[in-house]
Amino acid sequence: MSKLNNLPSLNELHHLPEELIANYKHKGHTIVRGLAKQDEISIYREVISEIVKEHNNHTKPLHERDTYGKAFIQIANLWKISESVEKFVMARRFAKVAADLMGVPSVRIYHDQALFKEPGGGHTPWHQDQIYWPLDTDKTITLWMPLVPISEEVGSMTFASETHHNGYISKQEISDESHRTFKDYIEGKGIEQVNYGAMAAGDATFHSGWTLHSAPGNPTDQMREVMTIIYIADGLAIAEPGSNAQKNDLENWFPGQKAGDAAASPLNPIVYP
Template sequence: MKHDIALDTLPVMDDAYDLTREQIRSYQDNGHIVLRGAASPGEIECYEPVIEQLVQQHNRHTKPVHERNTYGKAFIQVGNLWEMSEAAKRFVLARRFAKIAAELMGVDGVRIYHDQALFKEPGGGHTPWHQDQIYWPLDTLHTITMWMPLVPVSEEVGSMTFASATHRSGSLSRELISDESHRTFGSYIEAKGIETVNYGALAAGDATFHAGWTLHSAPGNPTDTMREVMTIIYYADGTRALEPDSQARRNDLIRWLPGIQPGELAASPLNPIAYRRE
């Protein structure tokens, strides 16, 4: 396949992105952070075509944006690209990104939960307020998602919007991502007077990181260009699987932790260690 041609020419992103104590403290206090230049323009130039081609090949939407439900309008969603392509695998398992994730959380090592390409089409709708970890059967508070645009993101589209320090409260509702979750969490944020942060325009290769329980949403895409984003979810090595308490978590246990029983180490073949401190 085209995206696997000349694999040896793709950058190996194993070098360190140095974090300051202030950045780590800010993430741990707020549950989110932006890191500029987590990948270089040259690195993104190499990997963007790989990821974009895989999204084209695996896009399951058959209706135009305006005919879909709220979730369908939010983005084209393709998961575990690293299983589909050796080139995508090199990006997803990059030591640089995983080391950032581990250091922000303050853990010695991290595994991959799964990756997702989230491409918001021109005219795509907003992403409702939600908490990611409501889906994840992982018995830990140490989960984190890297969200990296592969193309420049304008001010009017911006980053995701985060509700600061909401990760400290754990699960706030059993609402899955929906119109109802948007109303429920929007009302909660307003009633509590919680600070919300959007990091505005982003360059390709900038990245936000947010905790699994951090409330977040994303604006729609009023532009005429695709908002191409790649995400990678990490969790602390040594985490055990939870007994699923919802159908969403049962589905995730089967898909992303195949063969793992509740109480066992969350360490299936789909969850390789991406970084371990030496």
């Protein structure tokens, strides 16, 4: 336990300006610079990157993978693998920002994901996260935090502003087809696209579950190391799954639960307040 006690607590609260909250509600995305300090993020990066190395199940070289496989190494629920990562994922500092942006008093974890984009890794196609989630709500949000500095040529994800107001746009899962469909939709309607550019380790973007987003490829020789945490408002009910993807998510992230139950399995603890 001494090692855990030596980890930064990340429980000191971060207060957001009202204009940033209002801008998030309008556009469906925002950035919070310096949410974690450099010395804090460097300590957690060590354990997270080690877990990603241990659990990376890609066996094919990049050029032999499909578009999804080229996009990133994806490891979920690291908080169940490591008590050290649990301390990061359960951080009150991060959870309060999520609650304030959504305008709710209390939030739960849906799940976390490490998303490491390899050197030469491909783009992440346009998609909406929430097509995978058996939840009928607009009270979901994702924190996306680089563990290392990200250069301008890699940048943050790219967001299509105000698309979170539209709910389901298409139920296409992340793919070449979703990229074409949503790209045409965004360009056809003249929707603003925002990329926040270079990011420091510990900066974080937040986006709604319905906000259309994509990410460029990684043309550099450095791994793009990112940790994400998905939050949901406390008090939600599980919706009837409308696809196989949602059935899989119900089984994975709400184990033992069914439609109509509270979205509150043991994998979904309250993290704020």
